[in-house]
Amino acid sequence: MTNNGNGKIKPKMTFWEKLYFPEIIHGMTITMKAMFRPKFTRQYPEERWNPPPVFRGRPVLVVEDETGVERCVACGLCARVCPSLAIQVQAAETELDKERYPELFEINMLRCIFCGFCEEVCPEEAIIMSKDFELTFSEPKDAIFGKDKLLIPRSQLEDRLEFLKQYR
Amino acid sequence: MIAVVALIKIIVVVLVVLGAVAYLVLLERKISAYMQDRIGPNRVGPKGMFQPFADILKLVLKELIVPEQANGFVHALAPVISITVALSALAVIPFGNYIVIGGQKISLMIANVNIGVLYILAMSSLGVYGITLSGWSSNSKYSLLGGLRSSAQMISYELSLGLSIIGVLMIDGTLRLDRIVTAQGSGLWNIVYQPLGFLVFITAAFAETNRLPFDLPEAEPELVGGYHTEYSGMRWGLFFLSEYTSMIVSSALIVTLYFGGWSLPYVDYAAMFPNIAAIIEIVTFLAKTGIFIFIYMWVRWTLPRFRYDQLMNVGWKIMLPLAIVNLLGTGAVLLAVK
Structure with a gap:
């Protein structure tokens, strides 16, 4: 990161990053990997949460x-x-x-x-x-x-x- | 007879594409969910398979709200323009070579015109009218800004889009999409000769279809909903339909121009029974198109939106020079080969 004088911070990029397409493909591999991660969703009415004892319900x-x-x-x-x-x-x-x-x-x-x-x-x-x-x-x-x-x-x-x- | 056949082809293509759009929406929601560690819609029907029908039913039943002091006629016309233009671009896409019914050869494209590429370019640029008119007629600053951005974006990207296609046209020496496909079927796919042109084309196609990272006309953090802020119900649904339809069209175009359309390398369709060959061709074409539609969605959930000035920079300072370099390079190589 360099400051170019007018208050804006411009990140310094290597030539490879400036080409942009390799970085897009890098990003796309990340999202592709994310597709196969375990899911966080709880299927609510079927799968219910058992709160820990510290939980204050009614x-x-x-x-x-x-x-x-x-x-x-x-x-x-x-x-x-x-x-x-x-x-x-x-x-x-x-x-x-x-x-x-x-x-x-x-x-x-x-x-x-x-x-x-x-x-x-x-x-x-x-x-x-x-x-x-x-x-x-x-x-x-x-x-x-x-x-x-x-x-x-x-x-x-x-x-x-x-x-x-x-x-x- | 020709008219009847053409009409049947039109009906089949429109129905298939609209059905596909409904399921692409579901697919997109599923893909976005999976990329964000969620499950996505899975309640309506088995695995959420009936979600599109629920969505469409909701849209149809919703009230059509027209803002006060909006130009009612243009407001109603704009989504119709969008969807009409998006669908009419499908007319010249070759889905396969031909089928034989009752001893007659029926080509698997609706209109085999000899200016196919030009026609597609014309239709895809007309799409901007729908967006700009909707922005202008809504009497809303957000819609207007969205519409203006759309036209500015269109002007910046149309040039690179056209120039990048010229490389392909120079190699194959024709504007007919079916001949471009047959030329690739007998040799190598155009992607091998035109990698730079392909990159420019696909980037411009993203901008052309207003998809992320170039969806500035509807940039929701800044413009609420962009050009369709003031639309509701099925009118909004038509914009949605046309966005996905133009996504299908540009994926099909990418496949046709750069990835050999319905042809497969080392597969000789002529040796097969014509109707079986036709089925394989259609499946091949749809599979290839599907891959590019998936890439569209994949990119959408990967990249952040460009800023407006960055978009203009990319369009004029990078894409246009690259397209011209590609054009000159292709010309020079062709001349040297001859």
């Missing part, structure tokens, strides 16, 4: 497999910390040891920004981020996930729980 509530009871004690910290005010919790009393449980737990998935603050603040490790990222709704009211969609058995969430144990 937040879910952990249900213990043995008892079938959710871990949540309805303290409301997640609702309090949520920056986009997506979580709504209504507590009620229960005869179980934990004494309180969420009568109503709703996450508005249109508001959720997947920040993971709810998971971080939860004292019971009851709300955690899952691997589920395929969220589509045809109506805004479908986007409000109640307990029916949020309660996920613990056995399906081992990856993330393990990750939380290790790195937090």
